[in-house]
Each structure stands twice: as C-alpha cells, then as structure tokens.
Amino acid sequence: xxxxxxxxxxxxxxxxxxxxxxxxxxxxxxxxxxxxxxxxxxxxxxxxxxxxxxxxxxxxxxxxxxxxxxxxxxxxxxxxxxxxxxxxxxxxxxxxxxxxxxxxxxxxxxxxxxxxxxxxxxxxxxxxxxxxxxxxxxxxxxxxxxxxxxxxxxxxxxxxxxxxxxxxxxxxxxxxxxxxxxxxxxxxxxxxxxxxxxxxxxxxxxxxxxxxxxxxxxxxxxxxxxxxxxxxxxxxxxxxxxxxxxxxxxxxxxxxxxxxxxxxxxxxxxxxxxxxxxxxxxxxxxxxxxxxxxxxxxxxxxxxxxxxxxxxxxxxxxxxxxxxxxxxxxxxxxxxxxxxxxxxxxxxxxxxxxxxxxxxxxxxxxxxxxxxxxxxxxxxxxxxxxxxxxxxxxxxxxxxxxxxxxxxxxxxxxxxxxxxxxxxxxxxxxxxxxxxxxxxxxxxxxxxxxxxxxxxxxxxxxxxxxxxxxxxxxxxxxxxxxxxxxxxxxxxxxxxxxxxxxxxxxxxxxxxxxxxxxxxxxxxxxxxxxxxxxxxxxxxxxxxxxxxxxxxxxxxxxxxxxxxxxxxxxxxxxxxxxxxxxxxxxxxxxxxxxxxxxxxxxxxxxxxxxxxxxxxxxxxxxxxxxxxxxxxxxxxxxxxxxxxxxxxxxxxxxxxxxxxxxxxxxxxxxxxxxxxxxxxxxxxxx
Numbered sequence: 001x002x003x004x005x006x007x008x009x010x011x012x013x014x015x016x017x018x019x020x021x022x023x024x025x026x027x028x029x030x031x032x033x034x035x036x037x038x039x040x041x042x043x044x045x046x047x048x049x050x051x052x053x054x055x056x057x058x059x060x061x062x063x064x065x066x067x068x069x070x071x072x073x074x075x076x077x078x079x080x081x082x083x084x085x086x087x088x089x090x091x092x093x094x095x096x097x098x099x100x101x102x103x104x105x106x107x108x109x110x111x112x113x114x115x116x117x118x119x120x121x122x123x124x125x126x127x128x129x130x131x132x133x134x135x136x137x138x139x140x141x142x143x144x145x146x147x148x149x150x151x152x153x154x155x156x157x158x159x160x161x162x163x164x165x166x167x168x169x170x171x172x173x174x175x176x177x178x179x180x181x182x183x184x185x186x187x188x189x190x191x192x193x194x195x196x197x198x199x200x201x202x203x204x205x206x207x208x209x210x211x212x213x214x215x216x217x218x219x220x221x222x223x224x225x226x227x228x229x230x231x232x233x234x235x236x237x238x239x240x241x242x243x244x245x246x247x248x249x250x251x252x253x254x255x256x257x258x259x260x261x262x263x264x265x266x267x268x269x270x271x272x273x274x275x276x277x278x279x280x281x282x283x284x285x286x287x288x289x290x291x292x293x294x295x296x297x298x299x300x301x302x303x304x305x306x307x308x309x310x311x312x313x314x315x316x317x318x319x320x321x322x323x324x325x326x327x328x329x330x331x332x333x334x335x336x337x338x339x340x341x342x343x344x345x346x347x348x349x350x351x352x353x354x355x356x357x358x359x360x361x362x363x364x365x366x367x368x369x370x371x372x373x374x375x376x377x378x379x380x381x382x383x384x385x386x387x388x389x390x391x392x393x394x395x396x397x398x399x400x401x402x403x404x405x406x407x408x409x410x411x412x413x414x415x416x417x418x419x420x421x422x423x424x425x426x427x428x429x430x431x432x433x434x435x436x437x438x439x440x441x442x443x444x445x446x447x448x449x450x451x452x453x454x455x456x457x458x459x460x461x462x463x464x465x466x467x468x469x470x471x472x473x474x475x476x477x478x479x480x481x482x483x484x485x486x487x488x489x490x491x492x493x494x495x496x497x498x499x500x501x502x503x504x505x506x507x508x509x510x511x512x513x514x515x516x517x518x519x520x521x522x523x524x525x526x527x528x529x530x531x532x533x534x535x536x537x538x539x540x541x542x543x544x545x546x547x548x549x550x551x552x553x554x555x556x557x558x559x560x561x562x563x564x565x566x567x568x569x570x571x572x573x574x575x576x577x578x579x580x581x582x583x584x585x586x587x588x589x590x591x592x593x594x595x596x597x598x599x600x601x602x603x604x605x606x607x608x609x610x611x612x613x614x615x616x617x618x619x620x621x622x623x624x625x626x627x628x629x630x631x632x633x634x635x636x637x638x639x640x641x642x643x644x645x646x647x648x649x650x651x652x653x654x655x656x657x658x659x660x661x662x663x664x665x666x667x668x669x670x671x672x673x674x675x676x677x678x679x680x681x682x683x684x685x686x
Contacts, residue, residue, distance in 0.1 A: 004121055007048040008032045009039040009065070010083065011057045015106070019052060019083070022110045023117065036060030040068060043075055050121055052113075055084040055095065063098045070099035079120050083108065160196075164306040167195040171310050175317040182216070185314075189218035192310060196303055198290040200270075202229040203278070203314065205286040230254075230273035231289045233261050244277045245284055249308065251275065251299050271295040274304075276311045280319035288314060340435035346428065348373045360414065360437050362407030373433070376404075396420070401438065413439045471504040478504070524650035526565040528674035531598060531606065532557060534568065538575055539596075546594070551586060556597035563674035564606050570647040577640045578610050578667055585614030585665060600673055610667040617659040 006023055010016040011034050020030045031046060033039050036057050043051070051069070055062035062082060069075045081102040082095040092103040101123075102116050170191050174184045189201035200219040217229065234240040237258060243250050251274035254265040265273070272292040278285050288311050334341050340360035343352035353368040361368070361376050368376060398418040403411055419432040482489070482497045489497070535555060546553050579594070586592035595611045626645045641657075648655050654670045 003027060003029060004050065005029045005046060005048045006031070006117070007039065007042060007046070007051045009034075009036065009051065009057070009062070010054040011035060012054070015054075015083075018110075019113065022114060026114060026118070028117075036062070036065040039065055043069065043078070047075075048078060049124065050117060051078060051080045052083050052117070053080050053100075055082055055086055055091070063094060066095070066098040066100055079124055081116060081120060083113075160300075161302045161306070163195045164303060167191050168306055168309050168313075172313050175313055181314070181317040181321055185216045186218055188310075188314075189216065192307070193218060193220065193290065196290065196307075197292070198274075199293045200229070200291040202231070202289050203286055204229065204231050204289070205318075206284060228264075228268055229289055230265055230270055230291050231275055231287050233264050234273070234275070237261060240275070244275060244287060247277055247279055247284075249274065249276050249304050251304075253295055255295075269293045274299050274307070276304075276307045278311045278315045278318070280315040283319075285315055285318050340433075342368065342373075342376075342433040342435070344373050344431045344433060346430060350376075351430075357435075360435050362410075401442075412437055413442050468508055471507045475501050475504040524567045524570055524647065526567050526651050526672075528563050529566050529568055531562040531564050531608075532560045534566075534571070535596065535598070538572060542576075542579060546583070549583065549586075550592065551583065552591070552593040554593070554595050556595060558597075558599045562598065562600055562606050564671040565674050566651055566653075566671060567647075570651065574644050574647050574669070577644050581640065582610060582612040582614065582665070585612055585616070587614075589614055601670075604673050606671045606673050608669045608671065610669075611664065613664040616664050617657070 006028050008016050008019045008023070008030060010019065010032075013034065016032045016034065020032045023030045031042060031048065033042055034057075037059050039051070039053070040060075042048075053062045053065060057065075062084065066080050066082075069078060069080065076099075079101040080099060081104060082092075082100045083104045083106065084091070084095075085106040086092075087105045095103050101120055104113060104116060171188050174188060175181060178184045185203055189203065193199070193201040199221070200217065202215055202217040205214045215229065215232075234257070240250050240257075251272070253272055254262045254270055256262070257265075270291045271294055274290045276288040278288055288307065290307075334354045337354055338356055338359075340357040341352075341354045342350050342357065344350050350368045350371050350373060353363075353365040355365050357363060357365045357368055363371075363376060397420070399416070401413060401415050404414050405411055415436045415438045417434040419434070420428040421430045421432060422428055478497050478501050482494065482501075486494065535557075539553065539555060543553065582594050586594075591613075593613055596608065597611070598606060598608045600606050626641050645655055648669065652672055656668045656670075658666045658668070
C-alpha cells in the first residue's frame, strides 16, 4: 500500500528515526513521536493506517496506549505492531492481548520490519475489502427486500386501482343511465365504500336551492345508529372548510384535529376521514366523504385521484339535473311571457318561438320554426336584420327600436333586444330575440310630449310677456308723462325721465340677451380638460371682484390631477352664473365665504361643490329653481339656472342644489371624468 500513513512511537530518537527512514524508502508517509500521550493526540488528527509502538516509555507504556486505542470506536481497527527490547514470551503474550497484531523484538533487522509492515498492511487492506463487500451485500439485501416489499405493495395498489377504476366506471355509467342522480347515489356510495374499505360513505349538498342541506348515506354496519358523518362535525373548522372550498381534498386521523371535534368523532368510532369537494365549474355543490373506524395511513394518491374523478362525475350529474330543472322553469316562464321570444341558430334560422309571438308578429309560433330571421325581423329603414346579428356576433347585446311589418303587412313599432349565446367557447352559437310591440306606447308618449310642449311654450310666452311687459309699461308711462309735460319740465327733469326710459330699455335688452344665451350653446363639444388649471384660471379672473366685496373664496381640491369632459366656454358660463347667485345670496352676511371643492367618485365621475353661508333657499322655492323665469330677486330674469342646467345636460353632467339649514346653499355638479369616460366624448355624433 504505497502512500499509506504510518505512526512510529519510540522514546529512543535513534530507533525512531531509523524506523521512519527505512519505511519512507518503501513510499509510506511516516509520522514519528517519542511518547504515548503525543501518539494518542496525533492518532485523532491524522488517522494512521498502522502504528509501530514501543512498550517501555516514560509517560504511558505501550500496553496502555494500545488498550486506549482499542477502546475507542474511531481507532479500534488501526493495527498495532509492538517493537520492544522485552523478549520474554509473557511480554509478547501481554502485547497481543492488549490488541497488538505483531511483536518485533530489538535488535531487529530492517528487512524483517519492512516485510511485517507490508504483510500487516496487506492483511488490513484485504480485511477492509471484505468489510466493504459485506456492507455492499448487506445494502443490496436491504434494497432487495425493499424492492420486494414495494413490488408487493405496488401489486396491491394495482389491484386496488383496478377495483377503483371499476367503481369509477360503475359511477359514470349509472349516472349516465339515470337522469335523477338521487335515485342511484346510495348504490354509488356503497360501491365506492366497499372498494376502498371504508366503513361509511355520504354525500352532503351545499348549494342553495332545491338540494340545499340534503345528505345521502351508506354504512357498513346498517344497525349502527350513532354514526354522524365527519363533515357534519368538521364543517365549522377553518383548516378543513377553507381547503375544501378551494377544491382540495382533506383527509386525516381524528386524533389530530381540534379537541371537541376530534373527541366527538372518536366517541362514535371514526378514526380516519377523507373529504372530497364536489364542484361544477366554479360552484361548490357538495362534499363526498368517507369514514373509517380504524386508523390508517394517508390515503394513497391512486385512491385520491379516483375519488376526484368520482366527485367530478357526481358534480356533472348534479349540475345536469339543476340545469334541466332551471331549463324547465325557464321554458315555462318564456311560454307565459307577454313579449315575443325567439331563439335563432348561428345561421339565422328560428328553432324556438313562444306563444306570445303571434300577438307581436302575427305568425303562429309553430309557423316561425324553421323560418329565417329576415322573415320576421326586418328594419323598414334598412330592409335587413344583419346589423343586429353582426353586433351580437361580437358578443355585444343589441338593443333598439325599429319599424317592422306583421304577417298581414301592417307596420308597427317594436323594441328589440338581441342576446348572443355562447357554449363553452367565445364563438356565438345562437341568439335570443325579445320583441315587444311599442306602437301604442310611442303614440301615448308623443301625445304626452306634445301636451307638455304646448304647456311649456305657453309658460315660456307667458313669462316673456310678463318680463317684457313690466319695463314696457314703465317706458310707455314715462314717455307719456314726458310728452304731456315737456314744456313745463326743466332740462334736469327731462333728463331724469330720459334716463328712466333708458334704464327700462336696458332691462329689456338684458332680458333678450339672456333669452339669446338660452339657445346660444346648442352645439356643446365636451373635451378632456385639467380641472385644477381650469378652476385656477376661473378664480384668477374673479378674485378681485370678490375681494372688493370682502368675500372669502377658497378652493379645496382632494386631488389635483383630475381631468373632466367639458365644453370650456359653456362650463365657464355655468360657474359664472353659480358664482353670481352665491354673491347675491351673501348680501348682509357676516364673514361671507364661498368654498369650491372637488373630488372623484368610484363610478368615474367628478363632483364639484359650491358652498356659501348666505341666506339660503326657502323650502317652497326648491321645486321651482330650474323653471324658466322663476326668480327670488326683483332684478333677476329667472333664466340663469335654466341656462346652467341646459348646458350641463348637454355635457352629460348633473346639478343638485341643497339648502343647508342655517348655513346657506350647497350646489353639487357631477361631471364625467375624462380618463374613465373618454369613450363618452368619442361616441358623440360629429
């Protein structure tokens, strides 16, 4: 063993050096020490493969060093050759009993030492090989036993898997053959329980509705009446309920769950449970459960996978039953529906029509089956139904009013809704048409609108006559007096009458200007505008006027990056009218103030609120605020808020005015937010 590590222990430096030299000539790595204590320390550090040990040494003799080496597991297998001047046989025997493998007496020949060292190392190497081989044989034997055990276990699993697959096939077949799953669920539970060796099986429904809270059971010992399915006990435990609600199988020993629940299950004899959630799509319909009276290992994956398939099959069957019931109820509802309901395939052919179809279209519902939609759904303006279906093909609901013809050719107005139906994919497979005759409704609405228009026109002309009549009568009276008395009046009196006449003319001019403004903004063009910049600009224009009136104006913005859809010119007029009203309301108010605040809402709008601490609005006046020519001020025209509401309506905005008790008035404007309603502006006609 060239390169083997050797340790020479001898208190005579000459002998130790000699032994080191002759052994190094053979290619060994040789360490040399002169006492037993140092030898023991060095052995722990370098682990030599052979020790040449003197017996007579000053601190610890060789016998004791050898005994200590043999008493420790780490060093007991290191061979020791005694080299000593003691030549009696009793000394040699003592050395061999202490654990030495050879005994060389001094003086010795170098050839003898070399031969014996080589011989011991060769024996040691052979011994190590035998030990390694024995270890490999032992490991191979262990692996063989494990392989044999795994093979037997696998064979058992394969047999069990075959039985489970047969049970799964049985479950699938029995559910396919029977439309009502409730009739066969007990047979399925029994088959599955016997296959996996469970003592009891059950299915509990959870979905609200027809099957809510029902439980179906099967147990091996039918005489046992104290058995309570494990889910009933465990449903309130979050560590069980939460995984089940996420579609995860939950199983385990009952002695490992919370004290009260575990004790309750153990008292009835349940030692192990397995709960499998039953889903249909994303809906949790129920729980399939199995209980064992004896503790067992964790359910193998083959059983869990098979039970998952059973749960999926049960979920599909349950969903099919629910769907059939819902379809039956829907069919009854559609048959009793007053509106025409037609179902159309992707080729445009009608394959269902409810009895009310005859009242709307003039066709008996059986006549409509097989007809193309163009036969009963023609927009007289386009002579085609293509636009409705093209929009529905994109997954959008089409809704609108068209003119159509009945079977006898008479025209009627109808309201139509086209709903696209998808089955499993994004592609539209059919459509539902809901048709309603609105001819009479539109005629009544036209009559009501005409009556309302006449009433409004009369009210407007009455207001104009009244508002123009007052200054006109004053003007006429002043001029009449002036004509009669002009020769008697002084120039100052004449000028006073003329100024009074000019004042009345200006009042009529202002009224006509307001009426002009009422129709000035017919074309409102909203566009995105930064609200902060707009308000800052507005306040900059009017802050000096407010300062002169000692009115404190503050701007409260919770967000400064809001953008709204407005017509800037029209919205400036809106704010100016509101500001003017607020200023007028603050007359005779101590410490007058106006606050403008703005904030975004969750629904894609921005609210701007005007608040003042002025005189407020009387309760009786609130209902008439937006009525043309209604005013509470002697010099007012009554058109300001009417114009404001008209402009805001054109911008798809709203206005609300609330009287704050003892605090003045709050005016809230709600505007579309530009970032969330950009399509609103884009969809406007050019």
